[in-house]
Structure formats: C-alpha cells, structure tokens
C-alpha cells in the first residue's frame with residue numbers, strides 16, 4: 270500500500286519523519302510530494318496512491334479520476350472545503366479530517382494579529398491593549414475554544430456565537446453566549462472569525478454585519494477568505510475609517526485593501542495559522558494513524574463524506 274503526502278505547503282520535517290514512522294511501521298510505503306506548484310504533478314503522483322494526506326491541497330473530481338487505487342484522503346487539519354466530497358463518495362473514497370489537532374496554533378496566530386493591530390501594526394505610535402476589550406468569537410469550535418482560553422489570560426471580556434453549539438457549553442467556559450451574529454458584532458470591539466467555508470457562510474461577513482461593530486472595531490480572520498464579502502468590506506472600510514481588518518488568508522482583492530487602507534489592514538503573505546511544528550506533528554501523525562486504522566481495521570471515525 271502506498272501513502273502519499275501531498276502538501277504544496279509542506280509540514281515541518283519532524284512531522285514528516287513522524288508520519289513516515291507510522292506508515293512504515295504499518296508495513297506501507299510513504300511517498301512525498303511537496304511544493305508541487307502545478308496540478309499536473311499532483312495528478313501524476315496520485316496515480317498509484319492508496320491513501321493521501323493533504324492540507325489545503327485541492328482534491329477535485331479530476332484528481333480523484335486520476336487516483337485509480339485511492340481509498341482514503343485525510344485532510345491533516347480542520348477545514349475540508351478543498352475536497353470535493355460528492356466526487357469522493359462517487360469514487361468510493363473515504364474523506365476524513367483531523368479535528369482539533371492544529372487549533373491551538375491557529376488560535377495563537379489570531380492573538381498575534383490582534384496585538385499587531387491594536388499596536389498600530391508596530392509603527393511605534395501609542396496603541397491600545399487587549400485587556401478589558403470585548404472579544405467576539407464567531408463560531409465556538411476547536412479554534413474558538415482555544416481563543417477563549419487565551420483571551421482569559423489577556424483579561425478580555427469574552428462573547429461567542431455559534432449556531433450549532435449549545436449556549437450552556439459556551440457559558441460553561443465562562444464565555445457569554447449571545448443570541449445572534451448581529452448581537453455579537455454589535456457588542457464586540459474585536460471579532461475573531463472561526464467559521465468554516467460552507468455554502469451558508471460564504472460571503473456572509475458582509476457590509477451590514479460588520480457595520481454593526483462599535484467605533485474602532487477590529488475584524489480578525491484566521492478562518493477562510495471565502496466567508497468575507499470582499500466588495501462589501503472594501504466599501505465599508507472606505508465609509509468607516511475607524512475599522513481595521515487583519516487576516517491570515519490573503520484576500521482576492523489584497524492590493525486594493527493594502528492601497529486604500531494602509532495601517533488599517535494586514536494580511537500574512539501565505540496562510541500560516543497552522544504552520545507550527547507542533548500543529549504539523551499533531552495533525553500529520555493523526556492523519557497517518559487514521560489511514561492505518563482505516564486500511565487495517567476499517568475504522569471510519571472522523572469520516573466527513575457519505
């Protein structure tokens with residue numbers, strides 16, 4: 270059996286070594302395709318793969334067609350919007366993710382972005398502090414919970430909204446559960462996004478919603494660029510010179526944001542929330558173990574497609 274690690278954005282070497290150990294201990298072969306750039310290289314590499322470990326790499330119908338031996342794809346990470354789940358089901362391929370394994374890394378980066386924003390992008394001018402500010406956590410999943418834990422250390426006043434998480438679960442963490450996204454944005458000085466990209470959430474962060482934020486509101490995005498309605502946010506930041514946007518996922522309209530809003534906008538050059546050795550080890554090894562469990566024992570825990 271051949272397990273392919275196909276990561277355009279590679280894991281740390283220590284994580285790849287750990288994945289190799291798991292795969293070889295199970296008697297399988299490991300193939301590595303990193304920084305491949307062009308899809309053609311991925312199409313070639315998947316031809317004889319029985320299993321694939323990916324990150325944000327796109328697995329669509331064309332890739333699945335080319336992967337004649339494929340039985341399982343594990344997205345080493347949380348969001349699986351990069352995998353065509355229906356096509357995978359049609360190809361009889363199991364798709365899994367590794368929930369929670371990289372969430373602390375993403376949560377820590379959200380605070381890196383927040384501190385940078387409230388300190389005026391480190392330009393030396395007097396900024397403000399996170400302590401005492403109202404933080405809104407938009408979606409209370411694995412990353413959202415880590416954000417809440419870290420926010421307590423900063424002395425923030427913490428609010429959260431999650432359509433799928435019971436109020437009691439949020440409040441058990443000492444976080445105030447609000448009744449709607451509108452209430453979250455209207456209440457909080459800083460909103461940190463932790464929603465997945467789904468048909469319901471795409472473009473959902475729009476003019477009217479962000480406009481509810483109080484003066485000097487800060488929007489932090491370590492989730493997905495697709496959830497932002499970029500045209501709306503450009504228009505709103507133009508109408509409201511007090512608003513700031515910091516993101517780990519470069520917008521399609523990055524140049525316009527950077528040109529129009531210097532000092533109020535920042536994007537990392539390449540998504541790096543989960544880019545730590547610890548997150549790579551946790552997610553990569555979890556992915557390898559899930560593949561071994563699936564191939565040897567048929568274990569389908571963490572399956573996300575039908």
Ligand code: 3PG
Pocket residue numbers: 278324325326345346347348349371492540541542543544
């Ligand atoms: C995730 O969904 O797990 C995060 O967005 C990290 O994605 P990455 O593996 O592409 O860095």
